[in-house]
Amino acid sequence: MPRILLHICCGPCSIAPIRRLQEQGFEVTGFFYNPNIHPLMEYKRRRDGALEVAERMGIRVIVKDEEYDPQKYFRAITFREQNRCFHCYAMRMERTAQIAGRGRFDRFTTTLLYSKFQKHDAIASLGRDLQVGCPAKFHYQDFREGWKEGIEVSKEWGIYRQQYCGCLYSENERYQNELRNA
Numbered sequence: 674m675p676r677i678l679l680h681i682c683c684g685p686c687s688i689a690p691i692r693r694l695q696e697q698g699f700e701v702t703g704f705f706y707n708p709n710i711h712p713l714m715e716y717k718r719r720r721d722g723a724l725e726v727a728e729r730m731g732i733r734v735i736v737k738d739e740e741y742d743p744q745k746y747f748r749a750i751t752f753r754e755q756n757r758c759f760h761c762y763a764m765r766m767e768r769t770a771q772i773a774g775r776g777r778f779d780r781f782t783t784t785l786l787y788s789k790f791q792k793h794d795a796i797a798s799l800g801r802d803l804q805v806g807c808p809a810k811f812h813y814q815d816f817r818e819g820w821k822e823g824i825e826v827s828k829e830w831g832i833y834r835q836q837y838c839g840c841l842y843s844e845n846e847r848y849q850n851e852l853r854n855a
């Protein structure tokens with residue numbers, strides 16, 4: 674059974690990708706590494722949601738709490754704020770590829786390919802670049818077809834659903850009207 678390391682950004686986004694990969698015969702291991710999620714308590718809510726999904730779906734998850742360092746995120750995007758998502762994807766996917774290579778996984782991929790709100794083509798292209806010289810190959814799949822399914826199942830299971838992408842910038846964008854209307 675081929676082994677795949679699946680970078681997981683949150684519980685709801687992981688449901689459809691885990692299902693699809695299991696249907697294709699992969700042994701799936703999750704990888705929760707997201708220093709881009711702010712603040713810490715939000716990180717914890719998403720991590721716990723991801724672990725709940727993993728338990729229900731019978732997969733193991735490598736959690737990198739010890740590497741939860743928002744400074745790493747801010748260093749990666751400072752003075753590149755306009756293109757911050759690209760650097761944010763790169764930071765998380767590079768670590769995923771590294772761990773997949775060291776852990777002798779056959780493939781690596783990410784739940785970022787599930788989101789309709791992320792830059793899908795940039796994520797796919799990063800994955801293809803990162804597989805060069807990496808013992809694990811990138812698995813591209815358009816998980817967006819499972820969008821509705823992921824929403825429905827996460828609601829049914831009561832999994833925490835976030836209101837913004839992750840970083841302080843996205844939180845600000847999500848709630849800026851609150852400030853204007855105050």
Ligand code: SF4
Binds near residue numbers: 838839840
């Ligand atoms: S909006 Fe989302 S993907 Fe973009 S930098 Fe912030 S957390 Fe990362």
